[in-house]
Amino acid sequence: MQKLLARLLDALWPTRPVGRRETVARLVPALGNMGKLTIASVLAHLLTRALVDGPMDLTSSLTALLVMQASAARTFKKGALRVVAVTSGVGLALGTTYLFGMHWWSLGMVIFSALFLARVLRLGDSALEMPISAMLILGQGTDVAAETRVVATLIGTLVGVVFPLVFPPAVPLRSAASSVRRVAADQKALLERAAEAMENQTISRPMVSSWIDEARGLTTRISSAHSQVSRLTDVRKFNSRAVGVADISPILVSGLNSLESCLLSLRAIFLEMERHAPPPTHPSAGPHAGQQPFDADIQHVVAMMLRRLGDCLDAFGTMVEAEANGNEEAAQKAFVVNYRQLRDARAAIAELMAAADTFDEEWQLTASVLSSLDQVLAQLDIDARVRVRERWKASQLGRRLPQGQIGPRTTTVDRFRHSRMRARQLRRPQAPQPVVDFMDDDETTQQLPRLDAETLARLEDQKASRRRRR
Structure with missing residues (x-):
């Protein structure tokens, strides 16, 4: 029975963790990421309630959740693209709600405009983030003032961008x-x-x-x-x-x-x-099959x-x-x-x-x-x-x-000084090293650097004497 369950788990979850250490190593980052998303959304809502008077919705929490998910769980480049997509979609939805309200034709116009703008901005795989964000904002209703929703969107975006910088993800x-x-x-x-x-x-x-x-x-x-x-x-x-x-x-x-x-x-x-x-052998196969x-x-x-x-x-x-x-x-x-x-x-x-x-x-x-x-x-x-x-x-x-x-501990100042010293050494003109051909023209040439004048003169005399003997 246990073997059957193990095979079923392998078929349904091929990359499942094996052992307690791997399970903890994969579970802790996931729980930490979920906790950060929750705290960011709640913090955005509390900041909006503290800075904005009157009725409000969950626009700030929703924006913070989308932006936080984009910047914390993805690579930096993809996260930046998703932040642009989310904020652009939210802005497009707010503008449409302020001008035309929520109708079936305004919904279609927002979706088409978001897809078109995503293509113009070359968002790539994050293109769908823009219409999805716009539809989520449109679904919040229109009973809240447009100025309040703009401020809430800005607060949510700020929390979603700053939170990963203050509490960055662990380096894997x-x-x-x-x-x-x-x-x-x-x-x-x-x-x-x-x-x-x-x-x-x-x-x-x-x-x-x-x-x-x-x-x-x-x-x-x-x-x-x-x-x-x-x-x-x-x-x-x-x-x-x-x-x-x-x-x-x-x-x-x-x-x-x-x-x-x-x-x-x-x-x-x-x-x-x-x-x-x-x-595979067959009855009609040859003798060497x-x-x-x-x-x-x-x-x-x-x-x-x-x-x-x-x-x-x-x-x-x-x-x-x-x-x-x-x-x-x-x-x-x-x-x-x-x-x-x-x-x-x-x-x-x-x-x-x-x-x-x-x-x-x-x-x-x-x-x-x-x-x-x-x-x-x-x-x-x-x-x-x-x-x-x-x-x-x-x-x-x-x-x-x-x-x-790796090696002794160094500071940024030490590395900067080392790079300056290295650059100064590279810029310093190097004295040319004398090269002596002490073989005949038809033999292999060898280089003897930094020979004194007496040695050079002796080698020249030996070379001249060999030529006279010829």
Whole structure:
């Protein structure tokens, strides 16, 4: 029964949180966002009651709710577009109510005008916010003075814009880093299923085709991870919580790009297997219809290679997440171990290929697998990753990470002084370094900088004596 309920939940809610920690991590921001929306709406109503006399409606609360939702729950660019759409729609509805009142033809005119104005302002995906806001304001009735509703709209807009600046949303550092690790974990799960299938049975074309379909489905996970990293970049803008916090977007993007390239190489391996795998056997099939692409030994080693490749990718994703958190030492050691094991598996396959007597289709398939594996090894090279990490850390000196800090703590004044000193050094003219050609014209030219006059004279004498001997 529990398994049936788990499968039903997976079908209805594929992205449901797993475990208490993930549930709390996803529930707390949602509850905080709902609380902020509620407080902003109530605050707008209280300010309107304090500043405006006479009858009033809920225009200020409604406007604050719409603007707050636009600016707090979306990225900065989309939030700005939605604020423009909401305020324009509210203004259009107020003007129509003041001039013509509420009629069926005035409703149609407001909707058409709002859609037309949204197209002129190029609001894009937020175009429908304008007519929706206008209709909500029109539905409030016409018994309130137009001046009161204008003031209420301004108060609601002000509260909806200022409230997210005073209480900014949390910067989703951990969720963005976890998205990269989940991409690597999904690739590992696919490779483990493929390795287990190759260890227990022979390869068939439908089997490999299912692996290819799963690999194609992983591209949506990578796109989702890129979206989360992009949202992290947008949330940091005009966010007081991001002051002094390191921007982990570059290191996450580089890790995602490496995982995406590895996924392409993985698909290339599966495509080669599919091309050489036998189709489903039929009674009318020829004598070579059931020929396997690998013999037993090579298939076992390839399965071991796929399993170690999955472990290496998972360790790489864990290392990228640890880099973003500021504690990558242990994760890097684990990744280096898995990387070496993957290279050992590649060497084992190469030895079996070297022992082959003929260059048949099996040899060509194995060579293609090794070529794709070499591309994966190049993408996961630890030296290149360390260089990327060090360049990123150099650009984030003195800033905080969730579990550490990059270098010594610096202030804005220190960074400004450092940039001025660096600019002054770059503007300072550099003394030209002497270049000496101490070889003959037909030999390789080498450069020896900063030689004294005595050494230069001695080299010139040696060169002249060699020419006289000739």
